[in-house]
Amino acid sequence: MKTINDFVKMKKEEEPIVMLTAYDYISAKFCEENSVDMILVGDSLGMVVYGENNTLNVTVDDIIRHCKAVRNGAPNTFVIADMPYKSYHLDERETKNNAFRMILEGKADCVKLEGGSQSRLKAIENIVDCEIPVMGHLGLTPQSIVKFGGFKVQGKHEEQRNIIYEQAIAVEKAGAFMLVLECVPEELGLAISKELSIPTIGIGAGRYTDGQVLVWHDMMGLSSQITKFSKMWENISLPMNSSISGYVKDVKNKSFPEEKNVYYPIDERK
Numbered sequence: 001m002k003t004i005n006d007f008v009k010m011k012k013e014e015e016p017i018v019m020l021t022a023y024d025y026i027s028a029k030f031c032e033e034n035s036v037d038m039i040l041v042g043d044s045l046g047m048v049v050y051g052e053n054n055t056l057n058v059t060v061d062d063i064i065r066h067c068k069a070v071r072n073g074a075p076n077t078f079v080i081a082d083m084p085y086k087s088y089h090l091d092e093r094e095t096k097n098n099a100f101r102m103i104l105e106g107k108a109d110c111v112k113l114e115g116g117s118q119s120r121l122k123a124i125e126n127i128v129d130c131e132i133p134v135m136g137h138l139g140l141t142p143q144s145i146v147k148f149g150g151f152k153v154q155g156k157h158e159e160q161r162n163i164i165y166e167q168a169i170a171v172e173k174a175g176a177f178m179l180v181l182e183c184v185p186e187e188l189g190l191a192i193s194k195e196l197s198i199p200t201i202g203i204g205a206g207r208y209t210d211g212q213v214l215v216w217h218d219m220m221g222l223s224s225q226i227t228k229f230s231k232m233w234e235n236i237s238l239p240m241n242s243s244i245s246g247y248v249k250d251v252k253n254k255s256f257p258e259e260k261n262v263y264y265p266i267d268e269r270k
Contacts, residue, residue: 001076002037004110004133004177010037010210011199017211019080019201020219023049023066027216028073039074040213041067041108043082043142048217055142058084060098067106080135081108085143088113088123099127110134112180114141116167121174128175136171138164139205140183153204155184168192180213181205183229204229 010017019038022028023045031039045066046058060083067081081102088095099111110133113123124134139154155161164184171179178199181189186206193200193209202209204227214230217223221235250256 001109002078007037007178007199008197011197017199017201019211019213021045021213021215022070022074023216025069025073028070028077032074032077036077037211038078038080038213039070040080040112041070041082041106042215043084044215048215048223054145056085056145058082060084060087060101064101064106067102067108071107078110079108081106081111083111083113088127089119092122092126095123096126096130099130099132103132110177112137114138114143116164116171121170124171124174124176134176135178135180136168136174136176137180137182138167138171138184139181142182151183153183153185155188161185161188164188165192165195168196172196172198181209 007017017037018035019040020031020036021042021044022031022039023041028039041063043055043058043063045062046052046055049066050057052058063081063084067079070079083098083102087098102108102111111127112135113120113127114137116136116138124136127134140151142151145151155164161184165188168179168181176198178201179192179196180201180203181192182202183204184206186208189200189202189205190208199210201211201213203213215223218227218230219233221232221237247256
């Protein structure tokens with residue numbers, strides 16, 4: 001399993017870091033078998049697994065449950081637990097306890113939280129003080145969509161770019177070991193990646209971050225919409241639909257099960 005030190009080394013040696021989301025045993029198993037460097041159990045599961053319109057209803061228990069499944073599928077891969085909405089917003093004690101639960105119960109290797117405000121920086125410091133690694137997340141932070149007015153590119157204007165840039169520096173100073181940059185202009189992703197000593201992971205942040213992350217369902221063609229920053233390597237919804245359609249047809253016309261699919265009593269004469 002790669003460690004935090006390995007990721008820092010990868011940045012220095014300009015070896016791209018590959019991160020992918022996973023939410024269950026089988027997707028995590030495929031990630032590990034194909035040498036994905038890091039697996040993110042993201043609060044995006046609220047949308048792609050549970051069909052919610054946003055990530056806000058995901059709970060700590062949800063993340064822990066899915067982390068445990070992912071760990072079972074990928075015992076030798078670095079796993080990140082996303083801290084969901086309201087899990088680090090209220091007070092220091094609750095923030096630390098939720099982070100502890102994700103490490104101890106969910107068997108994750110680190111936690112990730114969104115934002116760069118003073119309260120978020122304090123949350124990072126508090127969790128790091130518990131010897132728990134923290135990954136930051138700036139740009140489009142999905143837990144802030146009510147404030148943003150939807151899923152929109154951030155940092156398009158100079159004032160906003162400057163804020164994100166300064167927050168990135170502050171997140172590193174607070175103790176984060178890595179930073180996700182989501183839906184920001186490529187030039188901002190490049191500037192932050194060059195400035196920070198910790199690795200950056202982009203999702204819609206251009207070509208020059210230290211690594212990339214995508215949502216499993218997007219790259220597999222299982223999402224209803226593919227965003228500009230994503231790419232679909234295989235549309236596995238096509239063979240899935242074909243298999244289900246074939247199953248329905250064979251059951252309806254009584255061609256399944258066949259004789260080879262049937263169990264017979266033991267012949268006690270033998």
